[in-house]
Amino acid sequence: MKYIVANWKSNKTTEESLDWLNNIKIKLSQINPKNISNLEIIVAPPVVFLPLMKKIIEENSLPIKLASQDVSPYGFGPYTGAVASFMLEGLADYAIIGHSERRKLFLEDDQILEKKVKLAVEAKLRPIYCVQDAQTYIPQKVDIVAYEPIYAIGTGQPDSPENANKVAGQVKQKKDIHILYGGSVTEANIGNYLCCSYIDGALIGGASLDADNFWEIIINASTN
Numbered sequence: 001m002k003y004i005v006a007n008w009k010s011n012k013t014t015e016e017s018l019d020w021l022n023n024i025k026i027k028l029s030q031i032n033p034k035n036i037s038n039l040e041i042i043v044a045p046p047v048v049f050l051p052l053m054k055k056i057i058e059e060n061s062l063p064i065k066l067a068s069q070d071v072s073p074y075g076f077g078p079y080t081g082a083v084a085s086f087m088l089e090g091l092a093d094y095a096i097i098g099h100s101e102r103r104k105l106f107l108e109d110d111q112i113l114e115k116k117v118k119l120a121v122e123a124k125l126r127p128i129y130c131v132q133d134a135q136t137y138i139p140q141k142v143d144i145v146a147y148e149p150i151y152a153i154g155t156g157q158p159d160s161p162e163n164a165n166k167v168a169g170q171v172k173q174k175k176d177i178h179i180l181y182g183g184s185v186t187e188a189n190i191g192n193y194l195c196c197s198y199i200d201g202a203l204i205g206g207a208s209l210d211a212d213n214f215w216e217i218i219i220n221a222s223t224n
């Protein structure tokens with residue numbers, strides 16, 4: 001099983017997100033579902049789009065799982081602006097936690113991220129925990145890690161498959177978990193990562209925003 005995760009970050013209007021999903025829905029209807037049964041396709045839209053997307057996915061039985069891009073380090077209570085994990089229970093299956101943009105722009109450290117992981121797991125969200133190198137601390141309850149070197153994110157300068165595989169191997173030596181690679185993954189290079197022995201999937205930002213591009217990523221990933 002390979003994990004293909006689309007991280008839209010803070011992009012798209014409601015209309016654009018519905019267009020994207022509709023486009024993917026049409027493409028899914030044109031293939032044999034068995035062709036992509038080796039993939040876990042996960043989409044992480046901005047949190048406000050989750051309910052509507054969940055409804056469409058369920059109504060059409062689409063083979064797509066949803067993820068939140070983040071969760072609050074707190075539960076219910078006086079935390080203005082925060083979305084608690086418990087609010088996402090039943091709405092998303094996964095939660096991206098510790099993305100380097102959260103660490104850098106929102107000053108999230110290991111302690112905060114550990115709290116987020118704990119609450120996400122309590123709310124039955126499976127964390128996809130982002131690390132920047134093999135040394136980054138990984139909380140105990142995490143079983144999917146995305147290796148995303150900062151220089152490769154949104155730059156068009158991905159890490160080499162050889163190095164990404166080496167880092168994935170180093171992380172796996174410490175902990176038996178699934179490792180995704182993220183950072184300038186495209187439809188053109190995804191195959192180079194998925195054929196690496198230690199890499200179990202990809203986290204895709206920019207190239208996931210366009211449904212046609214993302215579909216090509218899915219098709220290329222399904223043959224690996």
Ligand code: PGA
Nearest residue numbers: 153154183184204205206
């Ligand atoms: P990118 O982003 O694919 O645009 O490089 C990846 C990520 O930040 O998750």
